[in-house]
Amino acid sequence: HLVPVFCLAAHRCARLLQKIKTEHATPQLYTALHRRACSTVSTPRITTHYTIHPRDKDPRWEGVEMERFADEADVVIVGGGPAGLAAAIRLKQLANKHEKELRVCLVEKAPQIGAHTLSGACLEPSALTELIPDWKERGAPLNTPVTEDVFSILTEKYRIPVPILPGLPMQNHGNYIVRMGNLVRWLGEQAEELGVELYPGYAAAEVLFHEDGSVKGIATNDVGIAKDGSPKDIFERGMELHAKVTLFGEGCHGHLAKQLYNKFNLRENCEPQTYAIGLKELWMIDEKKWRPGRVEHSVGWPLDRNTYGGSFLYHLNEGEPLVALGFVVGLDYTNPYLSPFREFQRWKHHPFVAPTLEGGQRIAYGARALNEGGCQSIPKLTFPGGLLIGCSPGFMNVPKIKGTHTAMKSGMLAAEAIFPKLTAETLDSETAGLHVPEYAENLKNSWVWKELYAVRNIRPSFHNYFGLYGGMIYTGIFYWIFRGKEPWTLKHCGTDANQLKPAKECTPIEYPKPDGKISFDLLSSVALSGTNHEGDQPPHLTLKDDSIPVARNLGIYDGPEQRFCPAGVYEYVPLDTGNGMRLQINAQNCVHCKTCDIKDPSQNINWVVPEGGGGPAYNGM
């Protein structure tokens, strides 16, 4: 009788031991197995995000409750920027006017509305006046009317003034210099007063679909996943927000929009979008140098004639000597040694710019990608269950460098198109999610389209041997004289990611060292952006293949991501073994600019949204 008992006990012991082994060894075991499966032995594992390594096949997630709480709204808006908020406000205005009940929910990844907003900015108040005619009485922060408008072509030491004749796109008469973050925050307050449910700190991480393939809504991000991809004790699933129609206003190069383009083939009849990166700083300057209302733009130095870009410097008038300045570089640049951040820092030393900053103090820094594709790159805007608004599809007027007024108008048009459908007596729709093609038609008939059509050839006209100068001549003739009525539409050159030349064909650029008074190093700049993320979460800069950065990006292009990231997220560091390099991703530094997703020559980087509330803490940028 002893023997069977002994066997049973041994059996149970062995099973217990196995369980312990799995529990404690699993993280490393899984990693080792997986390492062999998907990357070369010498590539350490970088990406742990569940979008690349699904959780249903991951033993660490066995038994974890994955059910999500769901709630219903009439409209869900992704993104609390000018477009999303304008759409929300317009919807509620219509609902109140027609005495209908409408539940509008808006989710925003920033911890408060306006904290991820970054823009120059010179606002054209047309759309705002259409949306809220009494914005002045309501205290909208448009405090600085433009009083002076200056345009220059810079050379290394000199400046060639360019007269801004009336009718040229960069004329700013009637516009306001604004701190866009403050305007967005004000729009958020207006939206809340009208009854919009705003949820900052919650990122839309997933698009949900009905069985018929139409968009059902979104799910917010899960929280409590550890850096290695395993669940923490405080793991909580995100929430599902279902809606009859979902508006996607994620801003330039949104990550959900990227998925929607593929799912619904929205880009089959348009050009690929082209982009630029904008870096910005706020400075408190010497009062003697302060000229409130002054707008300065420049092109030329330090960029060569074939690299699109330029600078802005705006003197705000809000009671203190504050200037907003920055630099934009087209992401179709070809030299992998170019660093937009360092071009910005060295531009500040130009004899025309430096005097304004001498004796001043830098108080903020940030960066964001922006669209340059114009109307050639606008995708199909509607699909069953959803619409794209704002800079996400991309309505920026590139020569004016203004996209806020068109973004807001697109949000308002979206609201006006969906309202009658939502409140109609019978829900007339083939699909479970509403399809609202009227939005795209109304946009084509609005001033947004007229404006974008007139300037459609200006940006592409830079792709000629004379670069910048060819473009300016083209603008002078065809825009200023002929108002954009020429019968042809120029094309872009392909995607920005494909424009980089291999490193061996290019010359490294010698950038001057930052002097710590006017120009600064990258890390102290990143600190000023206030960016932070929960450290113990999978990096949200995901790689489809962990081995490509060293093999291709570093091997052929000398690791351009080390230079184009304005936050120092990507670093190539030597391997612990001593021979070879590895990519280190400092995800906590990320300022959510999206440049890496755009410019990676291997298109291996896929930016996904981190835990909501993380990212920069811009204050009135």
Next chain:
Amino acid sequence: LSCKVLSSVVTPCYCFVSPQIRVKPDNTGVVTDGVKHSMNPFCEIAVEEAVKLKEKKLIKEVVAVSCGPQQSQETIRTALAMGADRGIHVDVSGKDYENLGPLQVSKILAALAKQEDAQLILLGKQAIDDDCNQTGQMTAALLDWPQGTFASEVSLEGDKINLVREIDGGLEHIKINTPAVITADLRLNTPRYATLPNIMKAKKKKIVTVKPADLGVDVTSRLEVLKVEEPPQRQAGMKVETVEDLVVKLKEAGRV
């Protein structure tokens, strides 16, 4: 073990959480306009502990209190989303808010504790904007209640509380009577996330607004801030080759 039902008053502090603080040009304080404000991290831990006690059925109700302007209601909402039952917003704004210090807050909390017949007050050990570490202690003194500060472990035993305190010398185990004041230290727990469904449910929970005068508390400050300035710029150091050089330099600087 008898399981006495306790109601608790927890105070989440509304303070600014931002790495980029600037001194105001007139040196009277720091710029708070537009700066991100949220719940003090130690107070989050206090709220979490209160909610945990409620989940263990050791206390009956968790009331979240915040003293500040209109926006502090958002902090209370976060506490409600974490599991508090109702909120009390003590409305203090403008100049009064800028001068609000631990003594005034303790008086407010003491008055509220009496009004609500609370048995337990849980706070964060200190606020990360002023680092005073005084409110919990002062509140206990005003109420003549025992205090368990820097708590890293809390357990209820009948009508007494067992506490482990983190002190310089190590860990101190104490037993205190209720009613009591406890201040939370970092390792007490890991606060849960305020998930979106809970934020939505929290909108339905009640927040009552009162003024300090309603509680018979005078919030005039006993302190006058003379000046606020940035810490002095760190001076460059000097390298010396030998110990003799070091002594010479120290004598030159008048340090020796």
